Amino acid sequence: MMGSPQNIIKGQVLPLLGRRPRQALEAAEGEIIALAEEIRLRPNQALLIQGGGRELWLPLTVNAEDILETMNILSQYSYYAFAEQLARGYITVAGGHRVGVAGRVTVNRGKVAGLVETGSINIRIARQLKGVGKAVLPWLLEQGQLQNTIIFAPPGCGKTTLLRDLIRLISDEVGLTVGVADERSELAGCYRGIPQLDVGCRTDVIDGCPRDQGLEMLVRSMGPQVVAADEIGCRSDLRAVENVLAAGVVVLTTAHARDMQEARQRPVLRNLLAEGFFQRAVVLRRRGGVPALAEVAELPAGKLLYRGDRQC
Amino acid sequence: MLKLLASGLIVAASSGLGFAVADGYRHRPRQLRQLQFALTVLGSEIRFRQTPLPQGLQAVASAVGGPVGQLFADLAAVLARAQGRSVSWAWQQVKPCRGLALSSRDQDLLARLTQVLGAGTVGEQIRQLELHMEHLQQLEQEAERARTANEKIWRYLGVFSGIALVLILL
Numbered sequence: 276m277m278g279s280p281q282n283i284i285k286g287q288v289l290p291l292l293g294r295r296p297r298q299a300l301e302a303a304e305g306e307i308i309a310l311a312e313e314i315r316l317r318p319n320q321a322l323l324i325q326g327g328g329r330e331l332w333l334p335l336t337v338n339a340e341d342i343l344e345t346m347n348i349l350s351q352y353s354y355y356a357f358a359e360q361l362a363r364g365y366i367t368v369a370g371g372h373r374v375g376v377a378g379r380v381t382v383n384r385g386k387v388a389g390l391v392e393t394g395s396i397n398i399r400i401a402r403q404l405k406g407v408g409k410a411v412l413p414w415l416l417e418q419g420q421l422q423n424t425i426i427f428a429p430p431g432c433g434k435t436t437l438l439r440d441l442i443r444l445i446s447d448e449v450g451l452t453v454g455v456a457d458e459r460s461e462l463a464g465c466y467r468g469i470p471q472l473d474v475g476c477r478t479d480v481i482d483g484c485p486r487d488q489g490l491e492m493l494v495r496s497m498g499p500q501v502v503a504a505d506e507i508g509c510r511s512d513l514r515a516v517e518n519v520l521a522a523g524v525v526v527l528t529t530a531h532a533r534d535m536q537e538a539r540q541r542p543v544l545r546n547l548l549a550e551g552f553f554q555r556a557v558v559l560r561r562r563g564g565v566p567a568l569a570e571v572a573e574l575p576a577g578k579l580l581y582r583g584d585r586q587c
Numbered sequence: 588m589l590k591l592l593a594s595g596l597i598v599a600a601s602s603g604l605g606f607a608v609a610d611g612y613r614h615r616p617r618q619l620r621q622l623q624f625a626l627t628v629l630g631s632e633i634r635f636r637q638t639p640l641p642q643g644l645q646a647v648a649s650a651v652g653g654p655v656g657q658l659f660a661d662l663a664a665v666l667a668r669a670q671g672r673s674v675s676w677a678w679q680q681v682k683p684c685r686g687l688a689l690s691s692r693d694q695d696l697l698a699r700l701t702q703v704l705g706a707g708t709v710g711e712q713i714r715q716l717e718l719h720m721e722h723l724q725q726l727e728q729e730a731e732r733a734r735t736a737n738e739k740i741w742r743y744l745g746v747f748s749g750i751a752l753v754l755i756l757l
Contacts, residue, residue: 292671293671294670297670343671344671346671347669347671347672347673348670348671350639350705352640352666352674352705353638353640353705354705355633355707355708356638358708358709
């Protein structure tokens, strides 16, 4: 499904750009292209590539025309078909890449109704790192039973990447039916309802749906043994998780927090942890600039099963 | 014998010319009606299925067919390789094909439509299409009047001017 980084960029990302940014990227070096995680277009600023903790400003000042051309391609010349997605702030394109947009929006009855003029565009390139979950999965099983698990990490440490790979492994290798409530199209990268990233052969995805409703729909309609959702943290999630657990379904999820301690201080997370919903907590942290597994703890006690690279 | 052949040729040529002009008058109202149908099809694609424009244009092309349908098929083809350049730019690249009887005023109306096509919500797009349909109806009535006034005249004119020329030359 996914090729090498260069091929992904050449085949899926470059055709999304207007003529000048595309030429500028084609002329750029292969090395930075291979590292690229985000491509940013801002009017009157140079074209920016970010990736691997580095920045590269390309020698091209983006103008309004470039933004317009890129938007024409992204929306397939059809604002009407993408108005709803644009009001949410992003479009998911073939290949599972997410394109974030900012600019002038119109508001109707207190809700964003549409994006009328595009300011900046941020293309986030979907990269699937297969196998990152292999080292984690054994810690989440107890006597062959998958435990309710929450993954903690600061932004950019690979929460979503790890969750996606765990979903794939549980679906393909453990052989459980997995339901994914993918509110922001990040886990499965759905394009027209079809996952563009590999989330396994026993996986059903509800795309673009509010998490709590998505979870309930999955349990009601798809008969999952495991459900997964990214970045929980609001009050409605609490009830949704409760309902899912009441149905005897295992929950996998992630949350923003540097470590267990910080998680215990967050209003909603604190409640989630205190209720004893989860049996496992996984903490990720950057080590030498690379996201890595930091801790696995048994909940609710918080007894460490794994720390750094040694077993406890 | 040679004279007879030559005069035959002259009559044939001039009536051909007359018939061609008359054909233009005959086809224009029909093609304007097809154009209205085309916009109706595009409107329902946008309203009910929110089909992206390139696919919508293709749906129109296959529903309408003929030289008018070809316009939409060509526009869709240009858009596919436009690399983000605007719809009205793509329209400028479309060359009218043989058999298209639309006048330059009709084509100007289409050019104006391409400036707003795709840029707006479903409601706005439908309003724009309806507005252009009204214009097309007016143009169609006008074309129909021109047809009744001119179609037969040009046919007769072609034939008779040929005969007249032959008589003068003889």
